[in-house]
Every structure is written in C-alpha cells, then in structure tokens.
Amino acid sequence: MTFADGALPTIKKLTVEIHSIGEGFERTDLYPLIELPNYHQRCRNPRCRGGGFDLGEMVYWTLLGSRSTKNELSFACSGFQESAQQMEDCDTQFELKITAEYNDVPSVKEAALA
Numbered sequence: 001m002t003f004a005d006g007a008l009p010t011i012k013k014l015t016v017e018i019h020s021i022g023e024g025f026e027r028t029d030l031y032p033l034i035e036l037p038n039y040h041q042r043c044r045n046p047r048c049r050g051g052g053f054d055l056g057e058m059v060y061w062t063l064l065g066s067r068s069t070k071n072e073l074s075f076a077c078s079g080f081q082e083s084a085q086q087m088e089d090c091d092t093q094f095e096l097k098i099t100a101e102y103n104d105v106p107s108v109k110e111a112a113l114a
C-alpha cells in the first residue's frame with residue numbers, strides 16, 4: 001500500500017525534519033507538508049551519485065502505515081561518491097524526526113450504528 005491508495009486523507013498534520021550530516025556540510029530541512037508523495041530528498045553531498053531517499057515512502061513505511069504519531073530514525077545515504085581512484089559509499093547520514101496528527105476515523109462499531 002502506498003500514498004496513492006488513499007492513506008493521506010486521514011492525516012491532519014505532518015511535520016518532517018531532516019538533518020543531513022556529511023563531509024563539509026550539516027543542515028536541517030523542515031517540511032511542514034502534506035505533499036509528500038513522490039518527493040525525493042536529495043543528498044546534500046555534491047559528489048554523491050544516486051543518493052538520497054524517497055521521503056514519502058520513508059514516512060509512510062515508518063510512521064503512517066502504523067498510525068504512529070512520532071518517530072525518529074537515522075540511516076546512511078545509499079549513494080556513491082567518486083574519490084581519486086574509485087567509487088565509494090557516500091558518507092552522508094540522515095536523521096529524521098517525524099510527527100503526525102490524524103483525523104479521527106470512526107471505528108467499525110460507530111460506523112455500523114450510523
């Protein structure tokens with residue numbers, strides 16, 4: 001199941017904070033957003049190739065899918081960077097703080113009584 005299946009309408013508020021730490025840079029991006037689907041967070045390492053991650057999928061699978069209200073996670077970039085002689089793993093680390101509020105959804109029992 002993905003966002004496209006209609007998971008988003010139950011979300012009232014969603015905030016995503018992405019802290020990127022790598023060689024020569026460190027920055028925080030704040031997303032008070034609802035337009036997460038298909039959003040690809042790019043790696044901040046200018047030498048990184050194929051890095052970053054799919055923010056929408058990440059938020060869905062680690063939080064929204066289970067209707068959790070808060071989650072923090074950290075992981076390494078999956079991209080590669082060119083060094084003098086070879087390709088090596090990108091050393092960027094991402095730290096995410098995600099909080100969500102949901103609209104009330106009637107329980108099965110309430111729906112049956114309505």
Ligand SMILES: [Zn+2]
Nearest residue numbers: 043048051090
């Ligand atoms: Zn990277």
